[in-house]
Structure formats: C-alpha cells, structure tokens
Amino acid sequence: MRFVVDGDGSPVKKEVIQLAKKYQVDVLIVTSIDHYTTETYPDFVQFIYVDKGADSADYRIVKEIKADDWVITQDYGLASLVLPKGARVFHHSGKEYLLETIDQLLEQRYLGAKLRKAGQRTKGPKAFTAENRQEFVTQMEKLLKEIE
Template identity: 70%
Template sequence: MRFVIDGDGSPVKNEVIALGAKFQVPVVIVTSVDHYTLKEYPAFVQFIYVDKGADRADYCIIQEILPGDWVITQDYGLASLVLGKEARVFHHSGREYTSANIDELLTQRFLGAQMRKAKKRTKGPKPFTASDREQFTQVMEERLKSLT
C-alpha cells in the first residue's frame, strides 16, 4: 500500500506525508514540472514529475498505481478510473469515492460543465480551511487504524 497524491491541486500533501510517516506508508506525489521543488522530503516520499498539459498527471497516476494503493484527488474523472484498478480513492475532504457514489459525482460534474458552457454561474469550491485539514487527517487516521 502507498499513498499516491494527485499533486497539482492537492491542499493535503503535508497531511498525507505526516500520515505516511506515522503509519509507515510510502508517499508518491505526481505533479507537473510547473510545481518542481528543491525542498527536501523524507526518504519515503517520492516525486514523479510530468510534462505540462491537461491530464498528464492523471495518466501517469493510472499507470503508476497498484492494487491496494490509496489515491488522493479531487478529480472525479481520475477517481472513476482509479476504482477500476483495485485501488482506493479519496477526496481531500476524506470522503471515499466508491462505485456506489461515483456515477452521481460524474453527473454533477457534467451538469456543472454544461451550465458553464451556457454561461450560467456556478458556485466554486469553498476555501480549504485548517478545520478541513484536521477533518481529513482524522478521517484518514481512523481508516488507517482499522487496517491494523
């Protein structure tokens, strides 16, 4: 088992790294070269950099993941593909994407895109808060503890 993070827009990279340290789970962060960093990370954290371009990180994640990995993403399309690879997938809220809820989420994404195409206003996501980070960490810790 590894954590694999869709790193371009993830607000919980540091929280996942802390969870990886606490539970001895390797962390793989897949991100665009636009987000290249010289910051030093623990040895259990691996970065995979991909070229700029729509969905490049998503394609890399799909190739990289193994059954049993836990993927962290807010991208419903990527989540739907991950589910077919026998990996678990989570939103940065801690909500797990499953075969039972992914169709509804993809439908909502489609309807939102249609509204934007028709130049109608749609609400964006709320700002991610410190409370959201704590909630994510708590939910993920509970799930990890249930494995032992």
C-alpha cells in the first residue's frame, strides 16, 4: 500500500506525508512540471513530474496505480479510472469515493458542465478550511488504524 497524490493543487500533501511517516507508508506525488520543487522530502516520498496539460497527471496516475494504493484526489474522473484497478480513492475532505456511487458523481459533474456551457452559473467548490484539513487527517488515521 502507498499513498498516491494527485499533486496539482492538492491542499493536503503535507498531511499525507505526515501520515505516511507515522504509519510507514510510501508516498507518490504526481504533479505537473509547473509545480516543480527543490524542497527536500524524506526518502519515502517520490515525485513524478509530468508535462503541462489538463489531464497529464491523471493519466500518469492511472499508469502507476497498483491494487491497494490509496489515491488522494478531488477529480471524479480520475477516481472512476482507478477504482476498478483495486485502489481506494479519497477526496481531500476525507470522504471515500466508491464504485457504487462514482457514476452518480460523474453524472452530476456532466450536468454542471452542461449548465455552464449553456451560460448558467453553478456553484464551485467551497474554500478548503482548517476544519476540512483536520477532518481529512481524522478520517485517514481512522482507516489506517483499522488496517494496522
């Protein structure tokens, strides 16, 4: 098992790394070359940088994913591609995406895009808060303790 983070815009990278250290789990962060960093990370954290492009990181994650990996992303489309491969997928809020509900989420995303294309305004995601961050950590710790 390892954490695989959709790194473009992920607000919980530091929390994932802290959890990984505590529970001795490897971390793979896949992100655009636009987010290249020279920051030093522990040996259990690996970065893969991909070319610029809307879905470049997603495609690379799909290529890299293994059964039992835990993917952290807010992208329903990516979740729908890695769930059938046996990965567990979590939103930054800590909520888990499931095979049983992913089609409904994709349908909602499609309908929202259709409305926006027709000129209607739709609500975007709420701002990520300190409470959201703590909820993510709490949920992940609960699940990690269950598999110890």
